[in-house]
Structure formats: structure tokens, C-alpha cells
Amino acid sequence: MKDSYFSLIKQTYQFPQKGFDINKQKLSFHGVSIPRLIEKYGTPFRLSYLPQISNQINNSKELFNKAFKNHNYKGKYQYCYCTKCNHYSHIIKSALKENINLETSSTFDIDIILSLYKKQNISVNITIIHNGYKTDDYLKKIFELQSLGFNNSIIILDSSNELSRILEIAPDTKFKIGLRMAINEEAKSSFNSSRLGIPSNEVLNFYKTKIQNNELLELKMLHFFVDSGIQDKLYYWGEFRTALNLFIDLSKVCSSIDSFNIGGGFPIQNQLNFNYDYEYIIDKIVSKIKTACSNEKIKNPDIYTEFGKYTVGESGAIIFKVLEQKNKMITKIGIS
Ligand SMILES: Cc1ncc(COP(=O)(O)O)c(C=O)c1O
Known part of the structure; x- marks a missing residue:
């Protein structure tokens, strides 16, 4: 079993969830590529997917x-x-x-x-x-x-x-x-x-x-x-x-x-x-x-x-840039 945060989420929940998809490690929201929007507009930005x-x-x-x-x-x-x-x-x-x-x-x-x-x-x-x-x-x-x-x-x-x-x-x-x-x-x-x-x-x-x-x-x-x-x-x-x-x-x-x-x-x-x-x-x-x-x-x-x-x-969503990541002690919550 892998001990990454992503694995924990995958094992615990249905992911990606309704409205979201991941294709070649790129997240999309109702078919709209989020990385493309980030490239175009920078962060932070607010998006509204009107058909929803x-x-x-x-x-x-x-x-x-x-x-x-x-x-x-x-x-x-x-x-x-x-x-x-x-x-x-x-x-x-x-x-x-x-x-x-x-x-x-x-x-x-x-x-x-x-x-x-x-x-x-x-x-x-x-x-x-x-x-x-x-x-x-x-x-x-x-x-x-x-x-x-x-x-x-x-x-x-x-x-x-x-x-x-x-x-x-x-x-x-x-x-x-x-x-x-x-x-x-x-x-x-x-x-x-x-x-x-x-x-x-x-x-x-x-x-x-x-x-x-x-x-x-x-x-x-x-x-x-x-x-x-x-x-x-x-x-x-x-x-x-x-x-x-x-x-x-x-x-x-x-x-x-x-x-x-x-x-x-x-x-x-x-x-x-x-x-x-x-x-x-x-x-x-x-x-x-x-x-x-x-x-x-x-x-x-x-x-x-x-x-x-x-x-x-x-x-809607507001997209921010992640500035830094901190590692969590995943073993504490039961994954080894
Ligand atoms: C009278 C009234 N109707 C509707 C709403 C909308 O509530 P919700 O966002 O929980 O659907 C509010 C929220 O404060 C309200 O005061």
C-alpha cells in the first residue's frame, strides 16, 4: 500500500467526484481544464460554470x-x-x-x-x-x-x-x-x-x-x-x-x-x-x-x-496557488 495523501483519499472516498475528472494528471471541472485556465489567467481567480x-x-x-x-x-x-x-x-x-x-x-x-x-x-x-x-x-x-x-x-x-x-x-x-x-x-x-x-x-x-x-x-x-x-x-x-x-x-x-x-x-x-x-x-x-x-x-x-x-x-470555484506543502504523519491515521 502506498502512503501518499492521494492514496489515502483514493482509498477512503470516491474520487474524482461528480463534476470533476482527472486526465493525465490534469484536473478538469465539467470538462474545462483547470491548468489551462491557470496558464491563461494566473492565480487567484474565480470561475463560474453557468450550465451547472x-x-x-x-x-x-x-x-x-x-x-x-x-x-x-x-x-x-x-x-x-x-x-x-x-x-x-x-x-x-x-x-x-x-x-x-x-x-x-x-x-x-x-x-x-x-x-x-x-x-x-x-x-x-x-x-x-x-x-x-x-x-x-x-x-x-x-x-x-x-x-x-x-x-x-x-x-x-x-x-x-x-x-x-x-x-x-x-x-x-x-x-x-x-x-x-x-x-x-x-x-x-x-x-x-x-x-x-x-x-x-x-x-x-x-x-x-x-x-x-x-x-x-x-x-x-x-x-x-x-x-x-x-x-x-x-x-x-x-x-x-x-x-x-x-x-x-x-x-x-x-x-x-x-x-x-x-x-x-x-x-x-x-x-x-x-x-x-x-x-x-x-x-x-x-x-x-x-x-x-x-x-x-x-x-x-x-x-x-x-x-x-x-x-x-x-x-463556482476560486483557484489559489499552493505556496508550500507540509508533510503529514500519515502512519498516525492508520496507513502503513
Ligand atoms: C429567507 C431565506 N430563504 C432562503 C435562504 C437561502 O438559504 P440556503 O442557502 O441555505 O438555501 C436564506 C438564507 O439565509 C433565507 O434567509
């Missing part, structure tokens, strides 16, 4: 649609691109080719939307989910978009105060809203519940007292996001269940709500022993929503996702 963005979006769409067929699910799947996950225009334009919706988190994201609109890269018909804490500047820009005709936008309320501020800024405007449910953090976290969103036990009352009788407001969506990621763990499914039960309770008192947004959280291959079963998780998500809706005789909602790192993380 389409691949990720289409892979998710295919798996959701497959699960919809398996469970006879009647809602639609809606993929949102979060502008915060990569702001570069060549990346956003690649995502837009795949007929997606957009998600914004701050006032800066609205400038991106306006720029895309001016350059005719998007039309006013695109659906935009406005998430995040709403400063007055952010809100004014959201309504600027609405006055341009972006009428499919949904403002996700992060708190009950936010609604009061919106009604002051745009008192006579009709608009669509969503409610973000705050998740409970994992037991190991230093906080009990997330600062983002409205506590789950306050959502229904908030709807009944502040939204239900306001004719300017149309509630369309319940949103939640487990920031530690979508994992096949009791903790994740517990938060998912709380959100699903809340969606059902809201559906019973509100006829306009038709969308369930599970946020981001799909992991990516950022370690060599990565082994995540996207198909299994997506099928489980769809199956749980379908079963709950059937039991409660509720229409299947459209399912929205806002996968950030999943959309862009595996398409």
Missing part, C-alpha cells in the same frame, strides 16, 4: 414533479432564485433562463430587480417574494416596483410591526402578503426561537385581528425557513410539522392562502463524504403535505423553495 446553475434548478424541478406524480399532488412547484445568494448579473441571467421566480432580502436586491427590468431581462409578470427585515427604504422600493406593474409580488411579513409600517407607507394600496413563521432553534443553539418571523402561536391571532378584515390585504403564503438546513432529522420534521399545521389552520379561515414556502436549506457537496438523497427528502416533503391536506380536505398548496447555496454553490 440550470442543472441544479432543473434537477430540483424534476424531483418535485416526480414526487407530485407519485402522490397525485395537485399544486405547482415554484422555484425562487434568492438574489442574495449571488448578485452577479451573469449568474442571475443564467437562473432566469429556467423560468424561475425571484426572492429578495433587502433594499439592494430591489436595485438589482430594477436593473434587470430596465435591461428587459425580466417582465413585470415575474413573481417576487420580498423577504427579510423591511426598512422604510426597502418598503418604498417594493411599492415603486408595484407601481411599475409588478403585481405578482408577495411581501412576507417578518413581524406584526412591519404591517403597521407598511400601511403607513402605502395606506390605500392593495397588495399580496405572506407570513413568516419563526422557527424554534435546535436545542444546542443559544436562542430559543429565531428572531426572523412571527412566533407560531401568534400567527393565527395576528391574521384574525389585523389581516382578515382589511380588504387591501390578500394573504397568499405561509413561509418558514430552518436555517440549519433540510435534514432528515426529528428537529427538521418537527418544525416542518408546526408550519404545516399552521398552514392548515390558516387555510380553514382564509380562502386566498394557496402557497407553502419552505425557504432554502438544501445542502451541497462541500465535503468528500457528501451523500445526500435529494429525491428521498423531496418525496417525503410532498408526501407529508399531501397527507395532511387530504386528512383535512384542503386544496394542495403550491410549494415554493428558495434554495440559495444549492443553486449556485456547485457552479
Whole structure:
């Protein structure tokens, strides 16, 4: 047995991995020779392999649609691109080719939307989910978009105060809203519940007292996001269940709500022993929503996702020069 680091990797993991290849000791990424790029541009440099963005979006769409067929699910799947996950225009334009919706988190994201609109890269018909804490500047820009005709936008309320501020800024405007449910953090976290969103036990009352009788407001969506990621763990499914039960309770008192947004959280291959079963998780998500809706005789909602790192993380790389190598005592980790 050889005792090189390369041998250790070869014996422990599948290598080269998805997207990579080694030919005559030269590494390529999706067929693009990395040594040739290094020769041409020197280091460091950042590369983006744009077709991978389409691949990720289409892979998710295919798996959701497959699960919809398996469970006879009647809602639609809606993929949102979060502008915060990569702001570069060549990346956003690649995502837009795949007929997606957009998600914004701050006032800066609205400038991106306006720029895309001016350059005719998007039309006013695109659906935009406005998430995040709403400063007055952010809100004014959201309504600027609405006055341009972006009428499919949904403002996700992060708190009950936010609604009061919106009604002051745009008192006579009709608009669509969503409610973000705050998740409970994992037991190991230093906080009990997330600062983002409205506590789950306050959502229904908030709807009944502040939204239900306001004719300017149309509630369309319940949103939640487990920031530690979508994992096949009791903790994740517990938060998912709380959100699903809340969606059902809201559906019973509100006829306009038709969308369930599970946020981001799909992991990516950022370690060599990565082994995540996207198909299994997506099928489980769809199956749980379908079963709950059937039991409660509720229409299947459209399912929205806002996968950030999943959309862009595996398409890019930053190449640095190795300045020096240090030898490791490989015998210590069991190779002799
Ligand atoms: C509301 C919301 N949606 C989506 C995302 C993207 O998350 P991820 O990159 O884990 O998919 C984030 C990330 O912070 C977020 O806050």
C-alpha cells in the first residue's frame, strides 16, 4: 500500500467526484481544464460554470414533479432564485433562463430587480417574494416596483410591526402578503426561537385581528425557513410539522392562502463524504403535505423553495496557488 495523501483519499472516498475528472494528471471541472485556465489567467481567480446553475434548478424541478406524480399532488412547484445568494448579473441571467421566480432580502436586491427590468431581462409578470427585515427604504422600493406593474409580488411579513409600517407607507394600496413563521432553534443553539418571523402561536391571532378584515390585504403564503438546513432529522420534521399545521389552520379561515414556502436549506457537496438523497427528502416533503391536506380536505398548496447555496454553490470555484506543502504523519491515521 502506498502512503501518499492521494492514496489515502483514493482509498477512503470516491474520487474524482461528480463534476470533476482527472486526465493525465490534469484536473478538469465539467470538462474545462483547470491548468489551462491557470496558464491563461494566473492565480487567484474565480470561475463560474453557468450550465451547472440550470442543472441544479432543473434537477430540483424534476424531483418535485416526480414526487407530485407519485402522490397525485395537485399544486405547482415554484422555484425562487434568492438574489442574495449571488448578485452577479451573469449568474442571475443564467437562473432566469429556467423560468424561475425571484426572492429578495433587502433594499439592494430591489436595485438589482430594477436593473434587470430596465435591461428587459425580466417582465413585470415575474413573481417576487420580498423577504427579510423591511426598512422604510426597502418598503418604498417594493411599492415603486408595484407601481411599475409588478403585481405578482408577495411581501412576507417578518413581524406584526412591519404591517403597521407598511400601511403607513402605502395606506390605500392593495397588495399580496405572506407570513413568516419563526422557527424554534435546535436545542444546542443559544436562542430559543429565531428572531426572523412571527412566533407560531401568534400567527393565527395576528391574521384574525389585523389581516382578515382589511380588504387591501390578500394573504397568499405561509413561509418558514430552518436555517440549519433540510435534514432528515426529528428537529427538521418537527418544525416542518408546526408550519404545516399552521398552514392548515390558516387555510380553514382564509380562502386566498394557496402557497407553502419552505425557504432554502438544501445542502451541497462541500465535503468528500457528501451523500445526500435529494429525491428521498423531496418525496417525503410532498408526501407529508399531501397527507395532511387530504386528512383535512384542503386544496394542495403550491410549494415554493428558495434554495440559495444549492443553486449556485456547485457552479463556482476560486483557484489559489499552493505556496508550500507540509508533510503529514500519515502512519498516525492508520496507513502503513
Ligand atoms: C429567507 C431565506 N430563504 C432562503 C435562504 C437561502 O438559504 P440556503 O442557502 O441555505 O438555501 C436564506 C438564507 O439565509 C433565507 O434567509
